[in-house]
Every structure is written in C-alpha cells, then in structure tokens.
Amino acid sequence: MIDVNNTTNQFPVINKSNELYDRIKRIIPSGTHTLAKGVSQYVDGIAPKFLERGSGSIVWDVDGNEFIDFTMAVGPLSLGYSYYRVDEAIKEQLAKGISFSLLNPLELEAAELIQEVVPNAEMVRFARGGADVTSMAVRLARAYTGKSKILCCGYHGWHDWYVSVTPRNNGIPNQVQELTNTFEYNNIQSLIDSIDENVAAVILEPVTFFEPKDNFLQNIAEVCKQNGIVLVFDEMWTGFRMALGGAQEYFGIKPDLATYSKAIANGMPLAVITGKSEIMKLIENDVFIYSTFGGEALSLAAAKATINELKDKKVPQYLNEIGYVLKNGINTILEEVGIDYIKAIGYNFRLMLDINHPTIDSLIVKSFIQQELIRKGILWSTYYNMSYSHTTELINYTIESHRLVFEKLKNVVDKGNIENEIRGIPIQPLFRKVSNFNTKPRQ
Ligand SMILES: Cc1ncc(COP(=O)(O)O)c(C=O)c1O
Structure with a gap:
C-alpha cells in the first residue's frame, strides 16, 4: 500500500459501503450513533462509510480498502486497534x-x-x-x-x-x-x-x-x-x-x-x-x-x-514525540508549497488542520484535502488523534502524502476550480465547535 511516489492512486471502490448505507439510513435516524463518524463528515461518494476491522493504526473498510486511520474511533484508541x-x-x-x-x-x-x-x-x-x-x-x-x-x-x-x-x-x-x-x-x-x-x-x-x-x-x-x-x-x-x-x-x-x-x-x-x-x-x-x-x-x-x-510504554511521551514530528512535518511542507492559510495546530497528542482561506469555505478546502488523502490511503477528518500504533514509518508516509496533496491543492486553488475538483458531496458543518463559543449569559 505504502508508495508515496505513486501519484496515480485511484479512489477506492466503495460499493458495499454505499449499499449498507442505503439500508442503515432507513432504520437508524441520521444513519450514525456518533456524529463525527457519520456520512456528513466525509466526502460522500468518495470516502468509505463502514469500517470492518483494524490492526494497529490501519483499518479496512467493508470493500477491503486499507487506510491509515487518524480518527482512531474518535479518541478511544490510545494504543491502537486489536492491541x-x-x-x-x-x-x-x-x-x-x-x-x-x-x-x-x-x-x-x-x-x-x-x-x-x-x-x-x-x-x-x-x-x-x-x-x-x-x-x-x-x-x-x-x-x-x-x-x-x-x-x-x-x-x-x-x-x-x-x-x-x-x-x-x-x-x-x-x-x-x-x-x-x-x-x-x-x-x-x-x-x-x-x-x-x-x-x-x-x-x-x-x-x-x-x-x-x-x-x-x-x-x-x-x-x-x-x-x-x-x-x-x-x-x-x-x-x-x-x-x-x-x-x-x-x-x-x-x-x-x-x-x-x-x-x-x-x-x-x-x-x-x-x-x-x-x-x-x-x-x-x-x-x-x-x-x-x-x-x-x-x-x-x-x-x-x-x-x-x-x-x-510511556505512551503520553510517545504521542508527544510522534505528534511533534507530524505537526512539524506538515507545517514545513505547507511553507515549502506556499500555502499560508492552513496550519497544523494543537498539542502534539491531538492535532488539527486550521484552515482559513480568505475566500474559500474551509469545508471545501477540507473536503478536497480529505478526498486526496483517501486516494493516498489515509483516513482523515480534520484531526490527527495520535496513538501508540502510529509508527515513525507511517508518520513519514503521511507527511510525504501531505506534500502531494498540498501541491494539488495549491494548483486547484490557483486555478480557481477547487469546487469542481471535489468528486462527491462535500463535508457538512459539524455541530461541535472548538472556538467562538456563545459567551453571553442568558437574559
Ligand atoms: C470533551 C468531551 N466531553 C464529553 C464528551 C461526551 O462523551 P460521550 O460521547 O462518550 O458521551 C465528548 C465526546 O466527544 C467530549 O469530547
């Protein structure tokens, strides 16, 4: 799977995911029990919808596609899958x-x-x-x-x-x-x-x-x-x-x-x-x-x-070290590629991409990045929840994959056609906020 120089990665086939989703949305309201795992947080039509198994920080979807996971079950997998x-x-x-x-x-x-x-x-x-x-x-x-x-x-x-x-x-x-x-x-x-x-x-x-x-x-x-x-x-x-x-x-x-x-x-x-x-x-x-x-x-x-x-295993220390490598790697690449509206931020154990383009909706930018990372076999949704199973090798692969994704991003943004380059339904706003809370006491 891991070949960072392969620029021809195809989008995964997700027929079984789509089939199951058609059924689940009829029986489970909103189709998900955890908002962050739901279809609204992934580019619909491109991203897998159902995962079947995991090992370490690698997951396989129901169609057999393999990804490095950076959501880690929305937090719980501090050590990794099947630990x-x-x-x-x-x-x-x-x-x-x-x-x-x-x-x-x-x-x-x-x-x-x-x-x-x-x-x-x-x-x-x-x-x-x-x-x-x-x-x-x-x-x-x-x-x-x-x-x-x-x-x-x-x-x-x-x-x-x-x-x-x-x-x-x-x-x-x-x-x-x-x-x-x-x-x-x-x-x-x-x-x-x-x-x-x-x-x-x-x-x-x-x-x-x-x-x-x-x-x-x-x-x-x-x-x-x-x-x-x-x-x-x-x-x-x-x-x-x-x-x-x-x-x-x-x-x-x-x-x-x-x-x-x-x-x-x-x-x-x-x-x-x-x-x-x-x-x-x-x-x-x-x-x-x-x-x-x-x-x-x-x-x-x-x-x-x-x-x-x-x-x-001194895992908090490991998360700090490996998260630092990832954050630093992503930010260096952003600088080298010449993108100044995205930054990897956060404490090293849990990072996110902060996206602030002056004219393009951040969900559109995020959708493009997610779509292209999926092509590289990386399952990502805003956050990088570090685990003990994110090895140096996987992190280096992830960093280099970001280079290719950010180069493409720069290209489509410069051309002004990012929306046309998103091959599915873009990510929808999430109810959770991490800033700009309502600060007014109720009257
Ligand atoms: C900071 C924080 N508090 C509380 C909760 C609620 O936890 P649960 O979804 O397990 O009820 C979450 C869930 O994401 C959380 O992030």
Whole structure:
C-alpha cells in the first residue's frame, strides 16, 4: 500500500459501503450513533462509510480498502486497534464473566489504579460514556453547593444541561436552558461576567487546540474558589494522552471533579469521574447515581490493561514525540508549497488542520484535502488523534502524502476550480465547535 511516489492512486471502490448505507439510513435516524463518524463528515461518494476491522493504526473498510486511520474511533484508541495486551485481558475476563450479581474485584482494582495516576482522585466512580460522567459532575456540584447554574466551555455530551446551549436544543425545556451559560476560552473576564450567586459549577475542557494563556486555568481555579463554585475539568481528550492523569497532571492544577472516558480503555465503553471525597461522598446518601452496567467487568479489565500499558510504554511521551514530528512535518511542507492559510495546530497528542482561506469555505478546502488523502490511503477528518500504533514509518508516509496533496491543492486553488475538483458531496458543518463559543449569559 505504502508508495508515496505513486501519484496515480485511484479512489477506492466503495460499493458495499454505499449499499449498507442505503439500508442503515432507513432504520437508524441520521444513519450514525456518533456524529463525527457519520456520512456528513466525509466526502460522500468518495470516502468509505463502514469500517470492518483494524490492526494497529490501519483499518479496512467493508470493500477491503486499507487506510491509515487518524480518527482512531474518535479518541478511544490510545494504543491502537486489536492491541494484544488489552485484547488478552478482555478475553481472560470474558472467560470468567461480563457482568455479575454482586461486586467484582475489578471495580476496586481499576479504581485503585486510577487513583494512582489521577491527582485529584480521592474517590472514583465508573460509568459508560462521557456524557454520563459530565452529567454526574453537574448533579454533584448542584447538590454540594445548593446552587443551580452551570458555566461551560467546550463540548460535554448529549445530555440536557449541556445541549441546551447549542443550536440543536429542541426537546429541552426552557427552564433547563436557562440554567447553563457559556464562557470563552482564554477570556477570564467572560467567565467572571457570567458568574452570579446561583452558579454551582464551572466545567471546561482544560485544553482543546489552543494553549491556556495568562494563567487562564489557574485563574479559573482561583475564581471558583473565591465564589464557592465547583471546578470540573472535562478530560475526555486530555486524559491518558496529554499525561496519564490528563491536563490536571500536566498543568499541576487539581480541579474539584474531573471526568474521563475515550482513551482509558482502548475502545471499550468506560467513563470515570474522579474528585474530592467531600463531594463524591454525596452519592452515599443524598445524590442518586446508580446503573446496571456501572461495574461491567470487560471494560474494567480493558482499562486496567490499557492504563498499565500506557504507563509501561510511556505512551503520553510517545504521542508527544510522534505528534511533534507530524505537526512539524506538515507545517514545513505547507511553507515549502506556499500555502499560508492552513496550519497544523494543537498539542502534539491531538492535532488539527486550521484552515482559513480568505475566500474559500474551509469545508471545501477540507473536503478536497480529505478526498486526496483517501486516494493516498489515509483516513482523515480534520484531526490527527495520535496513538501508540502510529509508527515513525507511517508518520513519514503521511507527511510525504501531505506534500502531494498540498501541491494539488495549491494548483486547484490557483486555478480557481477547487469546487469542481471535489468528486462527491462535500463535508457538512459539524455541530461541535472548538472556538467562538456563545459567551453571553442568558437574559
Ligand atoms: C470533551 C468531551 N466531553 C464529553 C464528551 C461526551 O462523551 P460521550 O460521547 O462518550 O458521551 C465528548 C465526546 O466527544 C467530549 O469530547
């Protein structure tokens, strides 16, 4: 597959993908359970729609086409597909049982391991998905403070309290919508302006793609302390990637509560909330948070194996190194090719292409890049989610493939015909935003 000098790569045949999609869209609303995996985020007609298997950072679609994957299941695959140590742990547990009628020792063992690596983990509780634990944090903060409002910055999942601030808030009562406001990253004043006596929690992604400036995170912690507000770090992306303990370890700031998922169990559905005992202990009496699958054992076995492997192999350090090579490589090529409206940005463990052409819609530019990367056997959608299975060889191939793609891009942009060169339906806007949040408190 890997031949960077092959400029004649054809688009993959995706007949089976298309066939399955025709069926799935009739039975599953919007055709996907995860927006970022859906057809709207890929050039329709060119990109595969269904993946069948993966190994390391390579995936195969249902038509048998092979790609290097840079989405890595939208975050979870910190180690890679079919990763031996994790898969063996899952198999071993599968032979013993998946769910039990009483407690299982894995609940304790996984919690103790998390306590070892996450600085604020005085207590730990498991759930299945990211939205479960961000919503737990919100409920705990409200119970602890006796206040109701939430101030947030970033994306935090599908539940009412968060989605109420987005344009897709149909089905959420006004009373709920009135209780959440947003603030702007790196703008401490926007947070201060949103605070009133009824704010229970400030929840934010500690970093997305931009570095915190002027002690932004420290200042948030201070403002929360002064106002009796519970500080929550949403570490879905930063956890077990930026450092094992996430941004709280990296920046040396302990939030009152923190929420993790994605990278923790290399693809198994597990989420964790960690935090101060004083707050977490409310679950013992006043706050009701229980669910059937909270202690499901396969995911906990996977988490134990994943965390140990991340630790043993110093994976956060590797992601930083390999991500730096990729970021630097892409930016050097952009400069050499003479494209000044695109830049690879972000912390090295998770990069993105920031596209700002003065006249061409960034989704059109992105669609062209995606289409041409697909031709080179690279599956990409804005982000480069680095994993331990992205080897130096694959990264070098990826960098050189970008050179060919950017040369083509320059050519079609100079000719003024980029739209005609997109061979399918371009990528559609995504609901998630990473900047320009609505900063106005609700009236
Ligand atoms: C920062 C952040 N918080 C929360 C969530 C919600 O997680 P889930 O989709 O597992 O509910 C996501 C999902 O992408 C996320 O990126």
